[in-house]
Amino acid sequence: MSTQIAVRIPEGDLAALDDAVRAGRFASRAAAVREGLTRLLREERDREIAESYRRAYSKHPEEEWFGKVG
Numbered sequence: 001m002s003t004q005i006a007v008r009i010p011e012g013d014l015a016a017l018d019d020a021v022r023a024g025r026f027a028s029r030a031a032a033v034r035e036g037l038t039r040l041l042r043e044e045r046d047r048e049i050a051e052s053y054r055r056a057y058s059k060h061p062e063e064e065w066f067g068k069v070g
Contacts, residue, residue: 007033017029017032017033020032
């Protein structure tokens with residue numbers, strides 16, 4: 001299921017959005033906005049995962065000898 005929302009954007013952004021649609025990069029304004037939101041949410045999720053790893057690793061860092069050869 002999807003929900004329609006109204007969003008105000010600056011005129012310059014709208015012009016760039018329309019240019020991208022005209023160039024065939026997106027089928028419509030809505031498709032472009034959906035793609036942008038999908039990318040943003042993926043980046044946020046990836047950032048949260050990386051931060052979780054960083055926090056966990058800082059609690060239990062590698063031993064100095066780990067990974068050394070010879």
